[in-house]
Amino acid sequence: MLHSIRLSLFCLIIPSLPFVALAQRTPFAVGTASAAPGQKATGYLEVPAGVDAGTNIPVVVVNGAKPGPVLALVTGAHGTEYVSVIAVERLIVDLDPAQVSGTIILIPLVNIASFEQKVAHVNPVDNKSMNRFYPGKADGTQTDRASFLITKQVVDRSDYLIDYHGGDLDESLRPYAYWGATGKDSQDQISKQMVLAFGLDHIIIWHDRPSDLGASRYLDNTASLRGKPSIVVEAGYAGTVETDDVALLINGTLSTMRALKMLPGAPHYIENPVWLEKTVDIISDGPGIWYPLVKRGSYVQEGMKLGYVTDYFGKVILEPRAPEAGVVLHVNAVPSLKKGDNIANLGVVASKAPL
Numbered sequence: 001m002l003h004s005i006r007l008s009l010f011c012l013i014i015p016s017l018p019f020v021a022l023a024q025r026t027p028f029a030v031g032t033a034s035a036a037p038g039q040k041a042t043g044y045l046e047v048p049a050g051v052d053a054g055t056n057i058p059v060v061v062v063n064g065a066k067p068g069p070v071l072a073l074v075t076g077a078h079g080t081e082y083v084s085v086i087a088v089e090r091l092i093v094d095l096d097p098a099q100v101s102g103t104i105i106l107i108p109l110v111n112i113a114s115f116e117q118k119v120a121h122v123n124p125v126d127n128k129s130m131n132r133f134y135p136g137k138a139d140g141t142q143t144d145r146a147s148f149l150i151t152k153q154v155v156d157r158s159d160y161l162i163d164y165h166g167g168d169l170d171e172s173l174r175p176y177a178y179w180g181a182t183g184k185d186s187q188d189q190i191s192k193q194m195v196l197a198f199g200l201d202h203i204i205i206w207h208d209r210p211s212d213l214g215a216s217r218y219l220d221n222t223a224s225l226r227g228k229p230s231i232v233v234e235a236g237y238a239g240t241v242e243t244d245d246v247a248l249l250i251n252g253t254l255s256t257m258r259a260l261k262m263l264p265g266a267p268h269y270i271e272n273p274v275w276l277e278k279t280v281d282i283i284s285d286g287p288g289i290w291y292p293l294v295k296r297g298s299y300v301q302e303g304m305k306l307g308y309v310t311d312y313f314g315k316v317i318l319e320p321r322a323p324e325a326g327v328v329l330h331v332n333a334v335p336s337l338k339k340g341d342n343i344a345n346l347g348v349v350a351s352k353a354p355l
């Protein structure tokens, strides 16, 4: 399907092809990274100081030797979801501009303070998640200003986008992807081909996404609302960097690039993914000690006990149960629990695959 769509697009843009080819012969710059065709360059997105400190977000441009589209690979919004960071670090080294058609923008670590200080979930500078404040604003706190810059410098200049995540320090997570339909069929078919080419075997169909361009919240949603097919992928858990998890993200990226005709070779599409129609959070209503009875990837029935919570004297105070049947996408990986923490996140299997 992707092939036929791209063929028709190709027919439409034939009159402007010489211009596209010409554009590819000029350097492509993002922040301070400027790469001539066939070159790779490193630099920074410079987030200026404002109501709080500024920061420099590393950026790499791989400008292919041949013309083609622009793909953005963005990771580390949550800087302790290590597998997602390490996979893109590997791609920085491995991607060869001589093999690439088009341009790859790689942002390997959006949330540097989180990574360096080992703070999960948020940017410790302003205590905000760096994947909830898109499209950002020029005069907000550091997360707002960084999101604003990424929207202008990366999203607006890309044709496709992949946002990488995973289980954070306190999340035991099995790999999965998100596919969010926009209602624009041609765009949605391309993003669906991207998520199938990426190859993770559980895919969440992301409904009820913000539709306000000024409050798109998530990075991939910001790109989707601007007409750029985009997906979210997640692998890795609880501070670990397992070879298999890193390989899932690297191989998935290369396969997606092949589907987009940005690398030579055939993509590998996942044939029978488990489509999930929604996710359900189980939230702690107070502090305590968490004892899990399920693991990441466990399939549970409605009403099944997921574990139990005790007070600090060993008395059981809560036995959270599965509100619906589904698969454990992630479960709290550590004994610590406070009010409002996520105990587990279940994926509910869709009755049928999307068309």
Ligand SMILES: [Zn+2]
Pocket: 077, 078, 081, 164, 165, 166
């Ligand atoms: Zn994340």
